[in-house]
Amino acid sequence: MGINERKERERAEMRELILKAALELFIEKGFENVSIRNIADRIEYSPTTIYLYFKDKQELLHQIHDHGFSMLSGYFVALAAEPNPFERLRLMGLSYIKFATENQELYELMFVQQNADEYLAQMGEDWDQGGDAFGILKHNVEECMRAGQLPLNNVEVYSFYIWSSLHGMIMLNFRQRCISVLSEEFKKTMLIAGFELFFNNLRLITKP
Amino acid sequence: MGINERKERERAEMRELILKAALELFIEKGFENVSIRNIADRIEYSPTTIYLYFKDKQELLHQIHDHGFSMLSGYFVALAAEPNPFERLRLMGLSYIKFATENQELYELMFVQQNADEYLAQMGEDWDQGGDAFGILKHNVEECMRAGQLPLNNVEVYSFYIWSSLHGMIMLNFRQRCISVLSEEFKKTMLIAGFELFFNNLRLITKP
DNA sequence: TTTGTTTACTTAACACTGTTAACTACATTT
DNA sequence: AAATGTAGTTAACAGTGTTAAGTAAACAAA
Structure with missing residues (x-):
């Protein structure tokens, strides 16, 4: 039953995708000048999706x-x-x-x-x-x-x-x-x- | 005709009033955490009044x-x-x-x-x-x-x-x-x- | 003293922000 | 095939800096 493993993997990949975009944008424009919507736009997801993977904008900062x-x-x-x-x-x-x-x-x-x-x-x-x-x-x-x-x-x-x-x-x-x-x-x-x-x-x- | 002098004085006083409130609030909460509306509230004026005396929030920062x-x-x-x-x-x-x-x-x-x-x-x-x-x-x-x-x-x-x-x-x-x-x-x-x-x-x- | 004009200020609005609640559509389980 | 869970969405709230349009009072001119 590798189905849970796959889901877990997909979840990890999604987290990584968000983090990568966030890091790029933070480095480009600085933390304060990047909005959740900016990050969402870059990965082509809705802004609220990010909140399914990270508690808030702070948590993105902590990871980075x-x-x-x-x-x-x-x-x-x-x-x-x-x-x-x-x-x-x-x-x-x-x-x-x-x-x-x-x-x-x-x-x-x-x-x-x-x-x-x-x-x-x-x-x-x-x-x-x-x-x-x-x-x-x-x-x-x-x-x-x-x-x-x-x-x-x-x-x-x-x-x-x-x-x-x-x-x-x-x-x-x-x-x-x-x-x-x-x-x-x-x-x-x-x-x-x-x-x-x-x-x-x-x-x-x-x-x- | 000291009327212009008075107006100039009043204008300077108003600037001072805004700056004083801004300084207090910036020191209390930090620049990013103070809004123009916060400053306006403290001096009991409308937010837009501040823009009659300062170009933008940056100019307040520069003065301080x-x-x-x-x-x-x-x-x-x-x-x-x-x-x-x-x-x-x-x-x-x-x-x-x-x-x-x-x-x-x-x-x-x-x-x-x-x-x-x-x-x-x-x-x-x-x-x-x-x-x-x-x-x-x-x-x-x-x-x-x-x-x-x-x-x-x-x-x-x-x-x-x-x-x-x-x-x-x-x-x-x-x-x-x-x-x-x-x-x-x-x-x-x-x-x-x-x-x-x-x-x-x-x-x-x-x-x- | 009654006009007209300038000035000080306000209200309403725009486009944005972080974040949450309610909803849809699909994947999985029964 | 029906029921359940869930990944992702739209819509909304309360806030932000800032500007355009409107109001009411103070002044200048008649």
């Missing part, structure tokens, strides 16, 4: 949110090959910036979109996609400290500090709150310049 | 945006009294964090809200509120470098780097993307802990 964290992890897998902890940390930073700039809208969905908050609060311990990525960072920081490549310090604070710096640069770069404030030439290179300054400073701290 | 930058400057005035450049820079950082946490919604309006971008682009050179604040930062950084309290380096890059770090910590603190990721006790102190680590590191870099 999680998808984003999986993608981010994908950017990190190649790093394991690098044996030097500090260099690995540096490459991790570069990968993070690469992910953010290559997937700007998705990055915003993951780290800026407010609506995700309550969902994460509700998920609580069960939400590990983000924990995974942050776990890798903490692990690298810890190894750096053990190898004498970072000063011995609270690993969590240090990881947060590194993450913040990159996130801040990325966000200030996205929102160009610097049109008249920064020199034209700097606007393009600011992310990399800031990143390099940051990591050189990290190096300086430990090399006395 | 500028208001926010004025407020931020206000947080910085007391700093001039501090003679030591590095200590002044540190206090400036603390003031920035204070402003952000005391005026969370306003801070988001200023540095996160996307819609502000095109307005700033259009304003271009004429928008100096932000330039003022960033100018003070650059000035302080430059003085630190001259006093040997920061390594000689590109002032703009260094200022951007400092600003980014604080902005990143503030934003990661606002969006608690760390519920399951950070230890409970750290969540409350993360901003200050991160800030202190950051400035201690800045000190370490220059003290060889």
Whole structure:
């Protein structure tokens, strides 16, 4: 009696179809600027059909949110090959910036979109996609400290500090709150310049 | 014939009344969650009246945006009294964090809200509120470098780097993307802990 | 003081939004 | 073949930003 299996499969396919369209549209126009009707139009179904597969617009966001964290992890897998902890940390930073700039809208969905908050609060311990990525960072920081490549310090604070710096640069770069404030030439290179300054400073701290 | 003057005054008062209500509501509920009708209700006028004083909802945002930058400057005035450049820079950082946490919604309006971008682009050179604040930062950084309290380096890059770090910590603190990721006790102190680590590191870099 | 005109404001409407209730038409079970 | 379940639909509700048309009061001119 494979009939239930087939139905389940069809249901999963439909969910995937909706999610794919939603992701495309969110990335094209941003979460707020995409309506359920837009998504329905793209997949050629009635708007209400979407509500048979997802509780509401928020749930679509959450799914894509999680998808984003999986993608981010994908950017990190190649790093394991690098044996030097500090260099690995540096490459991790570069990968993070690469992910953010290559997937700007998705990055915003993951780290800026407010609506995700309550969902994460509700998920609580069960939400590990983000924990995974942050776990890798903490692990690298810890190894750096053990190898004498970072000063011995609270690993969590240090990881947060590194993450913040990159996130801040990325966000200030996205929102160009610097049109008249920064020199034209700097606007393009600011992310990399800031990143390099940051990591050189990290190096300086430990090399006395 | 002071009749035109009176009318002008009344018009300015009405603008102020609308702006005040809009600011209150934006801070209470966030920009996206406030409708023109909400604002109109609060001041007991019809929704369309607001359009006689402001082009659209965006223009309300822009006004409040500028208001926010004025407020931020206000947080910085007391700093001039501090003679030591590095200590002044540190206090400036603390003031920035204070402003952000005391005026969370306003801070988001200023540095996160996307819609502000095109307005700033259009304003271009004429928008100096932000330039003022960033100018003070650059000035302080430059003085630190001259006093040997920061390594000689590109002032703009260094200022951007400092600003980014604080902005990143503030934003990661606002969006608690760390519920399951950070230890409970750290969540409350993360901003200050991160800030202190950051400035201690800045000190370490220059003290060889 | 009685006209005409400008101005401040309102009502009604348009095209959109997320979401729900009621309905249809088909697939599955009996 | 009849009964049941269900995937998908249409219609609707209450809300959104925004505009066009209308009203009533304040002013200027006669």
